[in-house]
Amino acid sequence: MRLPRFLRTTSFRLTLLYAGLFCASVLLLFGAIFWFGTGYVADQIDRSVSNEISEISAHAAVEGPDGFRQTVALYVKDAPAGVYYLLQDVSGRVLAGNIPAMDPIMGLRSWPRRKDGGNFPVGRHGVRGRGVSTAEGTYLFVGLDSVELDRMRALIAKAFLWGLAATIALALLGGTVMSLGLLRRVEAISQTSRRIVAGDLNRRIPMHGTNDEFDHLAASLNTMLDRIQGLMEGLQQVSSDIAHDLRTPLSRLRQRLELARRRAHSVDELHDALDSSILDVNAILETFAALLRIAQIEAHTHAVGLAPIDLSDMLGGMIDTYQSVAEERGQKLCGEIAPGLTISGDRELLPQLFSNLIENAMRHCAEGTTIVLRAACAATGIEVLVSDNGPGIPAALREKVFQRFFRLEHSRTTEGTGLGLTLARAIASLHGATMQLSDNQPGLRVQTIFPGEK
Amino acid sequence: MKILLIEDDVETADYIAQGLTEEGHVLRSFADGRDGLFSIKGEEWDLVIVDRMVPGMDGLNVVKALRCAKVKTPVLFLTALGGVGDRVNGLNAGGDDYLVKPFAFAELVARVNALGRRSHTIAAETVLRVGDLEMNLLNRAVTRNTVPIPLQPREFRLLEYLMRHAGKIVTRTMLLEHVWDFHFDPKTSVVETHISRLRAKLNRDEAPELIHTMRGAGYSLHAPS
Numbered sequence: 067m068r069l070p071r072f073l074r075t076t077s078f079r080l081t082l083l084y085a086g087l088f089c090a091s092v093l094l095l096f097g098a099i100f101w102f103g104t105g106y107v108a109d110q111i112d113r114s115v116s117n118e119i120s121e122i123s124a125h126a127a128v129e130g131p132d133g134f135r136q137t138v139a140l141y142v143k144d145a146p147a148g149v150y151y152l153l154q155d156v157s158g159r160v161l162a163g164n165i166p167a168m169d170p171i172m173g174l175r176s177w178p179r180r181k182d183g184g185n186f187p188v189g190r191h192g193v194r195g196r197g198v199s200t201a202e203g204t205y206l207f208v209g210l211d212s213v214e215l216d217r218m219r220a221l222i223a224k225a226f227l228w229g230l231a232a233t234i235a236l237a238l239l240g241g242t243v244m245s246l247g248l249l250r251r252v253e254a255i256s257q258t259s260r261r262i263v264a265g266d267l268n269r270r271i272p273m274h275g276t277n278d279e280f281d282h283l284a285a286s287l288n289t290m291l292d293r294i295q296g297l298m299e300g301l302q303q304v305s306s307d308i309a310h311d312l313r314t315p316l317s318r319l320r321q322r323l324e325l326a327r328r329r330a331h332s333v334d335e336l337h338d339a340l341d342s343s344i345l346d347v348n349a350i351l352e353t354f355a356a357l358l359r360i361a362q363i364e365a366h367t368h369a370v371g372l373a374p375i376d377l378s379d380m381l382g383g384m385i386d387t388y389q390s391v392a393e394e395r396g397q398k399l400c401g402e403i404a405p406g407l408t409i410s411g412d413r414e415l416l417p418q419l420f421s422n423l424i425e426n427a428m429r430h431c432a433e434g435t436t437i438v439l440r441a442a443c444a445a446t447g448i449e450v451l452v453s454d455n456g457p458g459i460p461a462a463l464r465e466k467v468f469q470r471f472f473r474l475e476h477s478r479t480t481e482g483t484g485l486g487l488t489l490a491r492a493i494a495s496l497h498g499a500t501m502q503l504s505d506n507q508p509g510l511r512v513q514t515i516f517p518g519e520k
Numbered sequence: 521m522k523i524l525l526i527e528d529d530v531e532t533a534d535y536i537a538q539g540l541t542e543e544g545h546v547l548r549s550f551a552d553g554r555d556g557l558f559s560i561k562g563e564e565w566d567l568v569i570v571d572r573m574v575p576g577m578d579g580l581n582v583v584k585a586l587r588c589a590k591v592k593t594p595v596l597f598l599t600a601l602g603g604v605g606d607r608v609n610g611l612n613a614g615g616d617d618y619l620v621k622p623f624a625f626a627e628l629v630a631r632v633n634a635l636g637r638r639s640h641t642i643a644a645e646t647v648l649r650v651g652d653l654e655m656n657l658l659n660r661a662v663t664r665n666t667v668p669i670p671l672q673p674r675e676f677r678l679l680e681y682l683m684r685h686a687g688k689i690v691t692r693t694m695l696l697e698h699v700w701d702f703h704f705d706p707k708t709s710v711v712e713t714h715i716s717r718l719r720a721k722l723n724r725d726e727a728p729e730l731i732h733t734m735r736g737a738g739y740s741l742h743a744p745s
Contacts, residue, residue, distance in 0.1 A: 341736075351622055352705065371605055386674055387700060391713045414607070418704045425707045482707060 077248045081241020088233050096226040103222060107215045108194065112174065115196045118149075118208045126200070134200050138162035148211030150193060155204050163207075170205035172197050179216045192216050251280045255287065267295055300469075307471040308357065311484070312350060319346040349483075356485040360470070363415065363492040372497065375416065377407040377448065377516075381441050384420045388428070396433035399424070404442040409516045411497050419493040422486040423452040423512050429482070430474075431456030431509075447499075448516045455509040464503040521566040521636055525549040526556035526582065527598065528574045532621070536569065539625050540632065553577030557585055565593050567635055572599035572610065580613045587614035594635040598623075607703060626737035630689045648683040651743025653722065653730055655683055664722060674699065675718050682731060682741040691738035715739060 122141060126133035138153040139162040145151065152163035160167050179192040195209025254272055261269045270291060271284040326339030385401040392399040420439075427437045431454050440451040459467060459474065466472050468491050471484040494501040499516040523540060527533040528551045537547045550556035553576040560568055560582075568586070570579040577585075583595050597610040600621045607618045617631050648655040652665040660676060662669045671679065678699045682690060692711045696702040700710065719731050728744040 348624075355620075371608075383674075383700075386672070387710055387714075388708070390717055391708050391710055394709070394713050413701070414703045417700075417702055421702065421704070421706055428708055486707070 071249065073245075075245045075249055078241050078245040081237060081244065085234055085237030085241065088237055089230060092226070092229050092233050096222060096229065100219070100222045100226075103218055104215055107218050108212075111194045111210045111212060111215065112196070115194070115208050115210055119196060119198055119206065122151075122206065122208070123200070131202075134202055134204060134206065135161045138206070148191070148213065150195065150207070150209040150211075152207040152209075153200075153204055161204060165207075165209075168207065170197060170199070172199065175207070175209070176212065179212075255284065262291065267298075304357075304470050311471050312353065315346055315350050315353075319343055319350075322346065353483045353485070356483050356489060357470070360485065360489050360492050363489070363496050366496055372410040372412055374408055375411040375413060377409050377411070377416075377441060377450075378403050378405050380416060381407075381420065381439060381450070384417070384424060385439055388421075388424050392428055392437060395428060397428055397431065398436040399428075399439065400436065401439045402441075403439070407441055407443065407448050409448055409497070409518070411516075412493075415493045415496065419490045419514070420450070420452075422490040423514075426486055426512075427452055427454040427456065427510070435509075443518070444515065446515050447518045450514045450516070451511060452514075453506045453509060453511040455506065458505060458508055458510045459503060461505070467503070468501075521545045521632070522564070523547050523567045523569060523632065524556065524560055524565045525569045526553060526574055526579065527551070527569070527571045529571070532571075532598075535625075536628065539629070543629055543632075545632070551575070553579060553582045557582045560586060560591060560593065561589060567632060568593050568595045569632070570595060570597055570615075572597055572606070580610065583610075583613045583615055596631055596635055624691075624736075626689070626734075627691050627693060630691045630694060630738055633688045634685055634690065634694065648680070648686075650683055650686045650741055651730065652727075653683070653743075655680060664724075664727060667724070669721055669724075671718075671721065675714065675721070678714055678718055679722075679741075682739065685741070687740065687742045689734050689738050689740045694738070 118141075122134070122137050125137040125140075129136050134153055138151050142151050142162060142164045145164060150163070150165045152165050152168065153161045154163070154167050154170065155161055156170075158167050158170070174194075174196055176194040177192055192212040192215065193209045194212040194215065195207055197205060197207045200206050251274075258269050258271045270288045273281050273284050273288075275281070322339060322343055326336060326343075330336045330339055381401065381403045385399060385403070389399045424437065424439065427435075431437070435454055435456045437452070437454045440449075440453070442449055463474065467474065468487050470488050473482070473484045491501045494514050494516075497516055499514050501512065501514045504511045504513060523545050525533060525536055525547055527536065527549060530551070533549045533551070537549055540547050548559070550559065551574070553570075553574045555576065556568075556570070556574075557577060568583075570582055572579040574582075579597065579599075583597070586593070586595070594616045595614065597615040597618045598621060599606060599610070599618065607620075610618045616635055619628060619631055646657050648657065654663050656662075657680070662671055662676070662679065678695065681695065681698050693705070695711050696704075696706070699714075702710075715731060715733075719729070722730055730741055730743065732740050732742065734740055
């Protein structure tokens with residue numbers, strides 16, 4: 067038989083554990099009350115008995131010989147209900163008293179309450195008293211009805227049982243309510259996840275707005291789902307982009323080959339067609355290589371194989387390399403590199419990052435443009451800026467250009483894979499750096515901030 | 521040159537073997553890493569070309585084993601990997617050069633020739649000479665027909681590399697790797713620009729051309745014949 071669901075929850079199991087602990091503490095508490103409470107009442111009785119014995123002894127001493135018998139007889143006559151006296155001689159004969167003879171045992175004596183009347187023949191109550199031997203050699207017993215004590219015991223036992231019952235009932239009720247509450251929240255989460263598994267990817271876990279730990283959990287799970295969805299959409303986008311972007315050069319290649327097959331009349335013409343076909347294939351292979359490289363860089367964990375690198379030196383080399391290339395294109399490249407900048411980086415990948423940024427600026431700007439490469443220590447790390455005064459990128463598209471194959475309308479005709487910035491940012495991320503585009507007024511400014519050398 | 525090739529893909533092996541044989545090299549290929557290693561140790565070779573991923577024994581381990589056995593034969597790695605750090609791993613294992621598939625055949629030929637035994641004997645020289653061009657590696661001075669030619673550090677490195685491989689073809693990629701330490705393909709004419717600047721500096725006063733462009737292959741520095 068399966069238990070109801072809430073009975074199988076962790077919180078209900080915890081509730082049961084706590085109920086057990088509470089019961090144990092109730093038991094301890096009542097035990098203590100029982101012990102001290104009854105001890106106090108018994109003590110009261112014992113004290114009264116002792117007083118009575120002292121009084122009798124004193125009285126008997128005044129009376130002279132046979133004083134005990136007379137005194138006890140006198141006391142018996144006036145005895146209120148529940149007070150017992152017994153004076154018996156050595157042979158066990160009762161000299162005075164209101165109870166039958168008993169074993170002459172000295173000290174504290176008590177008889178428990180007997181429902182059937184018991185062997186103490188004075189009634190149904192328990193009796194507590196003390197036996198002493200008198201100066202005359204007789205045995206004197208004075209006892210008191212311990213009805214108070216019995217009543218107290220019964221009361222405490224009753225209170226204990228009720229308390230225990232209430233504790234258990236409250237614990238179970240509370241546990242059930244708590245379990246049901248928790249179960250509802252957990253159920254919401256698992257229901258959402260089931261929906262997502264079933265294909266409803268936009269589903270998110272509802273928040274209660276109470277800012278409790280469940281809301282926190284829901285928030286983190288939702289963030290995770292957003293990220294996963296983003297990645298998945300990215301992946302879908304990438305695969306369709308790859309298919310789309312490679313179909314164009316492949317169909318061009320096919321056309322060229324077909325045309326050559328039909329039209330080429332000489333070996334030279336065929337060779338020309340083959341040469342351009344090889345160039346087409348190279349372009350396709352280059353795109354694949356770039357995609358693969360991005361994927362590998364993105365899959366790389368941070369700080370693997372990174373070593374301290376003199377960034378100032380590397381950027382100086384970049385300027386040295388590209389200055390003449392820019393001049394050749396009628397552009398200007400200048401640098402403002404602070405000396406002694408060191409970052410931990412990958413010696414092979416970093417040049418590609420800076421090269422991509424500089425070449426991007428060169429290729430997307432017209433003649434006469436000035437490109438500036440700056441590097442300096444900033445508050446947040448080491449900042450490298452590549453800025454130009456060319457056409458720039460509209461604010462709305464500045465994030466999009468980092469996507470694979472995304473190309474601005476006016477640059478569709480220029481050569482390139484549309485992967486340069488994607489690769490640059492992937493390399494930056496590998497270094498724990500952030501890359502952002504902004505307006506250079508006019509032109510574009512690419513800001514890369516590397517974490518400073520630790 | 522006597523070249524040993526370890527490559528498991530039959531088509532690629534044929535493509536390389538055929539091409540290099542046409543270039544006048546003697547080639548023997550193995551599809552299995554262990555067989556290849558056994559033969560390298562047994563005979564004298566001028567160059568070993570190893571694919572990174574071959575059955576029997578990983579190409580990387582073949583080269584490691586080779587270097588452990590103190591075999592100094594130059595090694596060229598071929599790989600379809602081209603991933604981050606793969607090149608460094610290959611060179612650390614004892615490889616001398618690293619070529620990522622797919623490659624243009626001219627690229628392979630140029631690298632094979634550059635790795636040939638003779639290229640390594642000139643490393644200790646202090647003065648490089650090609651025709652009337654002279655490079656002093658100690659005081660970093662370059663003269664042509666005794667006229668000093670001032671060069672930027674990068675131009676000096678470029679010329680040094682060309683002179684060390686004088687008479688051989690060096691490809692654009694080889695120059696990018698060795699002169700610029702660029703392990704990617706720039707989208708702008710980095711190499712072309714620097715070559716043309718270097719040429720302009722070398723060819724003052726109508727001096728004959730030393731750096732020749734080999735169409736579809738690369739550049740070659742040699743004295744005018």
